[in-house]
Amino acid sequence: MEIDKENFEQINLEIENLIKKELSENSALLGINIGTQGGSPIASHFKEQYSPKLREDEISAATSSLLFLSSKLIRDSLNQKISHDIITGKERIILSYLTENITLVAYLNRELAELEGLDLYVKRLENFALQISAYIETSELIKEEIFKALKRAIPDLSFIAIMTRDGLPIRIQSAMPEPMISAMVSALFNLSDILLQTKDLEYSIISGEQGSIIIHSIDERRLLCIAVPAKEKLGSYIVRIKNIIKA
16 A cells, blocks of 8 residues: 555654654553555654664565565465564564554564563554554555556556565565565666666566566665566556556
């Protein structure tokens, strides 16, 4: 899902205030980042004593990628929906959640979280993620999902994938393994950018005898790739993709 820029500023401020309140009430919490399922940042805030090395958009893209890969793994292996993801380091714990509308990732001080009870934070942050997800749904901040918009605009596409420019899969619908297609698309795009020598590549097209693959930049962090069983309509496909990305 993508962000409606016209409604973004005020709602971003309101969500950031909710995050600040959550941080002030929970001593182990160091910061929270909220993004769309497609990897766009919505809002985030971190306590002064903790400054993440990644930018907000990088955290959102990486979180979305992590959650969809984790979701696929648990669905394929245990036939279950993902509840949450926990990453544990020596000093930090990272909790992440995937809801109907958003991704949420929270950074915690491990010592304090385990002292107070990690299970309490898992449940508390799950409720907070659901609260923010419901708020965003009613606010109409998030517009129609890119996947749905493209399928309606280009009904004959055979696969669609969103990944980071570094090759991390964000959201993919394809028969190919997600890490493989993400790595290949990223490599193709970056090689094309090198050959262009201007660092402003918008899109590239790979054409076969019966169809084509379009790789298109979404923003500075993300790429879109679709496959279509046609070569004659490529110009109109590009226009539709641009309209959906800019909408």
